[in-house]
Amino acid sequence: MKNTYFSLLVNDRKREFIAESDATLLTVLRDSLGITSPKRGCNQGVCGSCTVLVNDRPQRACLTLAATCQDKRVTTIEGFAGDSLMTALQDQFQRCGAVQCGFCTSGVLISAYKLLCELPEATAKEVKANLSGNICRCTGYQKILDGVLKAAEERRSERQSERD
Numbered sequence: 607m608k609n610t611y612f613s614l615l616v617n618d619r620k621r622e623f624i625a626e627s628d629a630t631l632l633t634v635l636r637d638s639l640g641i642t643s644p645k646r647g648c649n650q651g652v653c654g655s656c657t658v659l660v661n662d663r664p665q666r667a668c669l670t671l672a673a674t675c676q677d678k679r680v681t682t683i684e685g686f687a688g689d690s691l692m693t694a695l696q697d698q699f700q701r702c703g704a705v706q707c708g709f710c711t712s713g714v715l716i717s718a719y720k721l722l723c724e725l726p727e728a729t730a731k732e733v734k735a736n737l738s739g740n741i742c743r744c745t746g747y748q749k750i751l752d753g754v755l756k757a758a759e760e761r762r763s764e765r766q767s768e769r770d
Contacts, residue, residue, distance in 0.1 A: 614675055616641065617685030631675055632656045632667035635682065643683040643712040647741070654740035657713035658682050664720050683712040690764075692719055694757040704753040706744035714740045718754045726765075728758055 610627040613620060616639060623638045632649075635641040635658070644667045647655035656667040659681040686692035695715055699705050704714075714737060721728055721736040728736070733754045734747075742750060 610673065612672055612676060614672065614680055615678070616680045617682060618679075625672060627673065629672045630668055631658070631660075631665075631670040631672045631680065634672040635667060635680075641682050641684060645709050645712070647709065652739075652741070653710070654713040654717065655710050657716045657740065659685075659716060659720065662720070664717055681716075683715060686719070689719075691722060691757070691761060694760050695719060695722070695754065698753040698757040698760065699750070702749045702753040702756065704745055704749040710740055710742045710744075714742065714750055718750075718757075722754070722758050722761065726758060726761060728754075730755060 607626040607628050609624050611622070611624055612634065613622045614634070616635070621639055623634070625634050625638050632644055632646060635644055636646065644658050645655035646668065647653035649668045651666040651669040654666070657664050658667045659665070660670065660675055661678045692715065695718055699711070699715070705711050717737055717740055718733070721733065725732060730751060733751055737750065
């Protein structure tokens, strides 16, 4: 394959580099840019460990060609620093014991974040359906479900307090 010049907006920062023209977004993020939160799990789009946002939509970075992301916003877990919803999710994951080995965590958090942005009142059934594409081999999923639901509840309480 021939090398190609890429320019991506990753975590609100323009990043320029040269990579193989058929490089996946996951390869570019990890190997060219040193962003290691998206994990190379199955490398087939099944496990969700590589989930990132591309223009605010969850995508499997292992199946996404980097070339298709030029002129688009790519957000990894590092891009959420200071975001109150992501902070609530991370705090609740820690409190609920939803983080064990951590391999799936960034993909699960990104999927959960997007769900709660769209459905702040998400039910347990909706959370389960949304996270069904994220495989975790450690927690048995209940702790992850609890963490997402508690973060959603925390956010609703904060919003209610702001209204009062």
